[in-house]
Amino acid sequence: MSREPRREQLLNAADRVIQRDGPRASMNAIAAEAGITKPILYRHFGDRNGLITALTERHTAALLAAVRAALAEPLERRDRVEHVLDTYLAGIEARPQVYRLLTHPEPGDPSGPGQALAPALRQIAEEITRAVQSQVDLGADRELLAEAWGRGITGMVLAAGDWWLESRPCSRTRMVQALADLLWGRLAAAADLPTAVLPTGPVEPPAVEPAVD
Amino acid sequence: MSREPRREQLLNAADRVIQRDGPRASMNAIAAEAGITKPILYRHFGDRNGLITALTERHTAALLAAVRAALAEPLERRDRVEHVLDTYLAGIEARPQVYRLLTHPEPGDPSGPGQALAPALRQIAEEITRAVQSQVDLGADRELLAEAWGRGITGMVLAAGDWWLESRPCSRTRMVQALADLLWGRLAAAADLPTAVLPTGPVEPPAVEPAVD
DNA sequence: ACCGGGGTGTTACCTCGGGTAACATCGTCG
DNA sequence: CGACGATGTTACCCGAGGTAACACCCCGGT
Numbered sequence: 001m002s003r004e005p006r007r008e009q010l011l012n013a014a015d016r017v018i019q020r021d022g023p024r025a026s027m028n029a030i031a032a033e034a035g036i037t038k039p040i041l042y043r044h045f046g047d048r049n050g051l052i053t054a055l056t057e058r059h060t061a062a063l064l065a066a067v068r069a070a071l072a073e074p075l076e077r078r079d080r081v082e083h084v085l086d087t088y089l090a091g092i093e094a095r096p097q098v099y100r101l102l103t104h105p106e107p108g109d110p111s112g113p114g115q116a117l118a119p120a121l122r123q124i125a126e127e128i129t130r131a132v133q134s135q136v137d138l139g140a141d142r143e144l145l146a147e148a149w150g151r152g153i154t155g156m157v158l159a160a161g162d163w164w165l166e167s168r169p170c171s172r173t174r175m176v177q178a179l180a181d182l183l184w185g186r187l188a189a190a191a192d193l194p195t196a197v198l199p200t201g202p203v204e205p206p207a208v209e210p211a212v213d
Numbered sequence: 214m215s216r217e218p219r220r221e222q223l224l225n226a227a228d229r230v231i232q233r234d235g236p237r238a239s240m241n242a243i244a245a246e247a248g249i250t251k252p253i254l255y256r257h258f259g260d261r262n263g264l265i266t267a268l269t270e271r272h273t274a275a276l277l278a279a280v281r282a283a284l285a286e287p288l289e290r291r292d293r294v295e296h297v298l299d300t301y302l303a304g305i306e307a308r309p310q311v312y313r314l315l316t317h318p319e320p321g322d323p324s325g326p327g328q329a330l331a332p333a334l335r336q337i338a339e340e341i342t343r344a345v346q347s348q349v350d351l352g353a354d355r356e357l358l359a360e361a362w363g364r365g366i367t368g369m370v371l372a373a374g375d376w377w378l379e380s381r382p383c384s385r386t387r388m389v390q391a392l393a394d395l396l397w398g399r400l401a402a403a404a405d406l407p408t409a410v411l412p413t414g415p416v417e418p419p420a421v422e423p424a425v426d
Numbered sequence: 427a428c429c430g431g432g433g434t435g436t437t438a439c440c441t442c443g444g445g446t447a448a449c450a451t452c453g454t455c456g
Numbered sequence: 457c458g459a460c461g462a463t464g465t466t467a468c469c470c471g472a473g474g475t476a477a478c479a480c481c482c483c484g485g486t
Binding site: 116134145182185 | 290291294316317328329330338345347348349350351354357358360361362364365366367368369370371372373374375376377379382383387388391392394395396397398399400401402403404405406
C-alpha cells in the first residue's frame with residue numbers, strides 16, 4: 001500500500017481515539033486503535049505534533065470554508081454577521097469533540113508561548129480581517145482596525161461559544177442575536193439603569209509584587 | 214517555621230522559575246530553585262495543579278481588583294469601557310509572564326475539558342457580567358445578554374490583547390480605541406466599501422466526515 | 427532466479443516529568 | 457525524656473514521547 005492511503009487510515013484511527021478520549025490521548029492508544037505500534041505512527045508523522053497538526057488540518061478546512069462562504073454571502077451586513085455567527089456556532093454544536101480539538105489544542109511543544117487563538121482560529125481571524133478590510137469603509141485606520149477586530153471578534157465568539165456549548169443557556173439563534181447585538185453597539189445604545197447604590201466595597205489594589213524571598 | 218510562611222517562600226521560588234522558564238517549568242526545577250527537592254513541594258501543594266493554582270490566585274487578585282475598580286469608576290459609559298480596556302492592557306503589558314500564566318495555564322489535569330477562559334479570566338468575565346447587569350438597561354433579556362456579553366467581551370480582549378502584546382502594532386491607547394470602537398458598533402455604522410469584485414472562488418465545503426475506516 | 431528498495435511490522439530500550447514510599451533530622455512543647 | 461510536627465533526603469514507580477535495531481513481504485529490474 002502506498003503512503004497516502006495508509007496515512008489516511010492512521011488519521012482516521014487517531015480521529016476516533018481523540019473523539020473518544022479527548023485531545024490528551026496517548027500515542028500508544030492511537031497506535032493500538034489503529035492495530036499497530038508506535039514507531040509506525042512516528043514514521044508517518046514525525047512526532048505527536050505532526051499527527052495532531054495533520055489531524056487538525058483535515059477538519060479546519062471544513063470550518064474555514066463554511067465561515068468563508070458565510071462571509072461572502074450577499075446579504076445586508078447585519079444579516080451577514082448573523083449568518084457567520086450562526087455558521088460557527090452550528091459547526092461547534094454539530095461536532096463538539098472536533099471543535100475542542102481545533103480550538104483548544106494541547107500545546108505540546110514549547111515552540112512559541114501559548115497563543116489565545118489556535119491555528120484554526122487564527123485562520124478564521126484572518127478571514128474576518130480580510131472581509132472587513134475589503135467590505136467596510138473604516139477610513140485611514142482600516143488596516144489596524146480590521147486586524148484588531150478580526151482577532152477580537154474571533155476571541156469573542158470563541159469564549160462565548162465555549163460557554164454556550166457548555167451550559168446551553170439558550171437556543172442557538174438567540175445566542176446569535178446576543179452576540180450580533182453586542183457587535184451592533186447595543187451596549188452603547190442601551191439606557192442607564194437607575195443606579196440604586198454603588199455596591200462596590202472599598203477596593204484597594206493589594207501590592208502583590210511578590211517578595212524576592 | 215510554621216506552614217504558611219514556608220508556603221510563601223516556595224510560591225516565590227515557583228514564581229521566579231515560571232517567570233524565567235515559562236509555565237512549563239518542571240517540579241524538579243521549581244524545587245531546585247527553592248533549594249529543596251520534590252516531595253516537599255508535593256507535601257505543600259498536593260500536586261502540580263495545586264501549586265499552579267496557588268500561584269495563580271496570588272496574581273489574580275491584583276488584576277481582578279484593578280478591573281473591578283475600573284468597572285466602578287464614575288465615568289460616562291464609553292469612558293468607563295475604555296478605562297477597563299486600558300486597565301487590562303496595561304496589566305498584561307506590565308508583566309507579560311504573569312499574564313501568560315493567568316491567561317494560558319497549562320491544562321495539566323483532565324478534569325473537565327479545556328476551557329477557552331482560564332479561571333482568572335472567568336472571574337473577570339463574571340465581573341463584567343455583574344457590571345452590565347447592574348448598570349445597563351437591557352430589558353427582559355438582561356440576564357442572558359449580560360452573561361453572554363461578559364464572556365464575549367473577555368474573550369475579545371483576551372484574543373486581541375494577545376495579538377497586540379505579540380506584534381505591538383500600535384500604541385496602547387490606540388488599541389483601546391480600536392476595541393472600544395468595535396464595542397460601540399462602529400462595525401455597524403461604517404459605510405460599505407465600493408464592492409469591486411467578489412474575489413471568493415467557488416467554495417465547496419468538503420465532506421470531511423472521516424471514513425469509518 | 428536473484429537482489430534491492432520501499433513499504434510493512436515488531437521488541438526493547440532511552441529520557442524525562444509527575445508522583446510516592448520510606449527513612450532521617452531538628453526543634454519545641456508537655 | 458518522649459512525642460509531635462515540621463523539615464529534609466534518596467530511591468523508586470509509572471506513563472508518555474521518542475528512537476534503534478531488526479524482521480518481513482512484495483514487486484520490479486537485471
